[in-house]
Amino acid sequence: MKTYVTLAFLSCAVLLTDAAQAQIGRRFPSERKVVKDPVTGTMLTFLTSTPAGDSKIYPTHNQWTSDGQWLIFRSGRVEGEAMAVNEKTGDMVQVSEGGYTGMLNVARNAMKLYFMRRPPGKSAPTKDAAAGPPAPTSLQIVEVDLAKLFADSQAGKVKSAKTYQRVCGTTPAAIQAGGDMALDGDEAWAYFRVGKEEAARHLPPETKLEPNFGPRNMGAGPSGIAAMNIKTGAIKHVVSVPFQIGHIQTNPWVPGELVFCWETGGKSPQRTWTVLADGTGLRPLYPESEYEWVTHEAIISKDETAMAIMGHRKIPAAATEVAAGTPVSGANPGQEAAWGPSGTREKPTGLAIVNFRTREVVIAGQTPSGSGLWHVSGSPDGRWAVGDDFARNVYLIDRHTREMLLLSAGHKQTAADHPHPTMSPDGTKIEIQSAMLSDDNKSMNICIIPVPEEWLKRQYK
Structure with a gap:
């Protein structure tokens, strides 16, 4: 009997310890390091520097809190939970409890964080070939009060998760909600993908559905976007299309304006x-x-979207090479002939910027060789554009002069992912993810690259 009681006590102690370690508001010591870029000499600020599975939010979304002091990011420090790091001190705080799925949404006008998660007690659906496809599940949209959380965490007086987290609403299981949630510019609505059955209900019966496209067998429709009012929990359908929707993003300066992609x-x-x-x-x-x-x-701004028009594929020496699908070796994506004739530099390529209102397109810059610019961003004031390439180099472009600068390099092509540069709202710095400090050459950290002081001082007529 004593043995049973002892084991039961130890089991409870372990559960309580795990719960405490997973608690929202938990603090982690600073790992902040300033490192000189070995290639360009730029001083890089690594806000994390240990192999803990860090990655930044995707560059379609905001990274900084509304007070400009914290960056929200994904990490393995607490499995399945979101983290924040203070840019000046390097202090880290866990900012979710109960997990999240899909995209983290940092509000620009309020100290709030939004994300989707499965309701407590609901595990992720598993695929069992014998049992058929997994049953649809509901998802909650959760709001986190970051101001209250940071204050209580700093004071060492963290309360229960419900003090900081509010469930805005729950999606019906039948609509199969999920994917890249995006917070509207007025911070009153959140947009997300819906499943094929729900999307099909809103398409005209005669709509021709698109098949898969390319060697990855992706892109087939239908797909759709729905929205939830984060104040009331009301849900509305926005649009259905006959192809597969990928990234969804919103215009932070124009409420109700969305951009999304056909994902293949x-x-x-x-x-x-x-x-x-x-x-x-x-x-x-x-x-x-x-x-x-x-x-x-x-x-990137009220009227503009940046994008990459790729120039990463070599021009075949003869038409027979296209037909034969001459392979290109290496880790770079998109070299299969099944993608068609696109991606060469026979046509204009580079970091392109399209204007919502005039629909005009300009090429801000392009690398002289190699893959060309791939993931892109820019400053809201229209001064800068930034992009990375397959080699994990980060380039800065002065949009007034068209001058292009290799700003940072050495981020290791073996890294688990690409730098994914995102310009700060004030246009003075860029956040990336980097494996520069990793012994395994894969694990990434959160890094800040400053725009050169001499560029910031430039004056234009």
Whole structure:
């Protein structure tokens, strides 16, 4: 009997310890390091520097809290939970409890964080070939009061998770909600993907559905976008399309303006799309040809979206090479002949910026060789554009002079992911993820790259 009591006590102690370690508001010591870029000499600020599975939010979304002091990121420090790091002190705080799924949404106007999660007690659906496809599940949209959380964490007086987390609403299981949630510019609505059955219900019966496109067998429709009012929990359908929707993002400066993509895992027949929150105005954001490989669009200002028009594929020496699918070796993506004739530099390529209002497109810059710019961002004031390439180099472009600077390099092509640069709201710095400090050459950390002081001092007529 004593043995049973002892084991039961130890089991309870372990559970309580695990719960305490997973608690929202838990603090982690600073890992902040300032490192000189070995190639360019730029001073890099690593806000994390240990192999803990860090990665930044995708560049389609905001990274900084509204007070400009914290960056929200994903990490393995607490399994399945979101983290924040203070840019000046390096202090880290756990900012979710109960897990999250999909995209983290940092509000720009309020000290709030939003994300989707499965309701407590509901595990992720598992695929069992014998049992058929997993049953649809509901998802909650959760709001986190970051101001209250940071204050209590600093004071060492963290309360229960319900003090800081509010469930905005729960999606019906039947609509199969999930994916890249995006917070509207007015911070009153959150947009998310819905499943094929729900999307099909809102399409005209005669709609021709698109098949898969490319060697990754992705892109088939239908798909759709729905929205939840984060104040009331009300849900509305926004739009359905006959192809697979990938990234969804919103215009932070124009409420109700969305951009999303046709996702194929590579070149799309028509990558970029825009629509209004009421479902009207659906159109290609940048109408592309079969010769253009458009990817990684990101809204950068009230009127502009940056995107990469890729120039990463070598021009075949003869037409027979295209037909034969001459392979290109290496880790770079998109070299399969099945993607078609796009991605070469026979046509204009580079970091392109399209204007929502005029629909005009300009090429801000392009690398002289190699893959070309791939993931892109820019400053809201229109001064800078930034992009990375397959080699994990980060380039800064002065949009006034068209000068392009290799700002940072040495981030290791073996890294678990790409730098994914995102410009800060004030246009003075860039956040990336990097494996520069990793002994395994894979694990990434959160890093800040400053815009050179001499560039910031530039004056333009």
